[in-house]
Amino acid sequence: MSVLTFKGGVHPFDGKAMSKDTPIEELKPGKELVFMLSQHIGAPAVPLVAKGDRVLMGQKIAEGQAFISANIHSSVSGTVKSIEPRLTATGMKVNAVIVENDGLYEAVEVEPQTKKIEELEAAEIRALVKEAGVVGMGGAGFPTHVKLTPKNEGDIDTIIVNAAECEPYLTSDYRRILEETDKLIDGLKVVLRIFPKATGHIAVEDNKPDAIRLLQEKTKGEERIVVDTLKTKYPQGGERCLIYAVTKRKINSSMLPADAGCIVHNVDTIVSIYNAVMEKKPLTKRIVTVTGDAVKNPRNFLVYVGTPYTELVEAAGGFISEPEKMISGGPMMGFAMYSLNVPVTKNTSSLLAFTYDTVKDKVESACIRCGRCGEVCPENLLPAKLSTLARRGAMDAFVANYGMECVECGCCSYICPAQRQLTQSIKAMRKMVMAERRKK
Amino acid sequence: MAYVSSSPHVSDKTTTRTIMLDVIIALLPATIFGIYNFGWRAALIVVVSVLSCVGAEAAYEFLMKKPITIADLSAVVTGLLIALNMPSTMPVGLVILGCLFAIIVVKQLFGGLGQNFMNPALAARCFLLISFAGHMTNFVYDGVSSATPLAVLKAGGDVNVLSMFIGTIGGTIGETSVIAILIGAAYLLIRKVISIRIPLAYIATFAVYTLLFGGRGFDLTYLAAELCGGGLMLGAFFMATDYVTSPVTKNGKIVFGIILGILTGIFRFQGNSAEGVSYAIIFSNLLVPIIEKLTAPTAFGVVKKKAKKGDK
Known part of the structure; x- marks a missing residue:
């Protein structure tokens, strides 16, 4: 099969070897969890709880009321300690609901989903996805229910699962594909229910041959699902590059993917859609890669949203030596942090820590017009x-x-x-x- | 202490210095052959030229209280190129004068690296050619003063193409050996320091021009001699591809190459001079801003007609 790609791009050192073979490990949070009211693009969610309230695991604690916004749920059971501004990984201060974890993990009761995927209605899927507060988990955090409701619904012919994971060091999507293949495929089928004309493409970079093979085996005989092999190149997983690689259609800044008949979702988002629709579970956990040469035991964790970064580092064995650079996200587009006293949000893909900051001594010199x-x-x-x-x-x-x-x-x-x-x-x-x- | 900076947080290892080093490495075959071909005096000119360029740059920057940038090796490249463009008989004093002109007048007065609008080495060559034509065209080979192959051709004579390819002929220090230049050019292409666009468009255009307007019709031996002679290869691969003075746009590079080919043809066949590479390149250098403007790329996914012009 041919390898799909786009024009341009670079080949940075990928560093994935450090964490790619460590299975996903669930990480139970500590005493205090911080739920940012803005974990997505759009208006911040409005809190539904007050100081002193008891909340259950999976309970909606803030509601996305604007058109572009998203609900937020508590990932643990406990008591609301306060609602106050807290530091985010991107360096801003945003209002957050602080919950003290009682360690009981007492969950909200939900009626199980009785329907099969083939019996689901589009409106029902959208409502469940919206209720569960699913947002794009690749980094941008665009509310998923909005993406699933394009104006030109009938023109959508391509659903792309972005499994490129082109940012160096990140391995969370890779582990997700290997360990939760069925959920991923079923999640895609749920989305395909909304768009009867569409074909589902799972697009993976060719540096993950085992993931590609596994997906091909499991989707054998599926008429509406294709596994695409992408050339390993950054930013292959960028939305415009990915759409071009898969469909050869071009979009610019004033267009939405839907204008090219496409909807693009990250791997983790698709699994969250599955959880929201088939298990009626809100988005309260995600996979985070904790890696870098300053980290003792690089790992992939299943993390409760709201867990502070400091606990991720502890769980990964702490730092070998004090890091010079700490990044939330990948090294190409992630945010450098000066403090780890920030919580995991729905769009946190990784925590990187390096003993040496390669760009700190960079001195700009004259442009030589090399092009x-x-x-x-x-x-x-x-x-x-x-x-x-x-x-x-x-x-x-x-x-x-x-x-x-x-x-x-x-x-x-x-x-x-x-x-x-x-x-x-x-x-x-x-x-x-x-x-x-x-x-x- | 954790450092905070805006992304990206990693970078490629290639720097201005490593690029310049690659160019120097690529020029070594031609330099070594030149010294072998013309003897110790060629070596002397290379050393004097490189030292004068580096010295001139350091002195100017020191006097102007600017950061000294000789570590980027760009002055070494200029010095080497000037030397390769000199006959081995050139008086040392004039070589130094050429270097001062290249570095101070052409490069530094316009703002230093990246700001010069003309290739400094070629500007120096043309400056010396105009001012000291006798010295600049005094080509001695094997102890005998001789005309260059292109001058012989222009006068209607015949030349040995094979010795032109190997380089065992008269000329400037670095321009005679096509094979040595091509080895260096291959290195630059493999290392992706230069793209093939400019040299290919230049050489192909010039070849077509020669066959059409060269005055000898479809004569392949004549064509081969014209391609091998007059520093065309050195110019096409090492001077026309100078980043600073060539277009950055992909289509612009091709346009630039075509203009070079036509100008070189006009200078050689319709003009008085037997050679024309240097003049063609420095003249085309002046056209670079307009070439870039006309070949500016359209952004990915943008349909040109719809392109918005400032929202104000």
């Missing part, structure tokens, strides 16, 4: 030019040169031989342009 940034840019931009315009504050020229098409993947900064902060300066300008647009 490498343009060659690796998956959006076919000229990052060096955009960066110059951004630094000059030339907003109109920045937009005219397609600056708003940038997906902030980091390839240009990664490749730049003059060590220039291309992605960083472009990102800053994009924020300014977006702020300017909001004013109008």
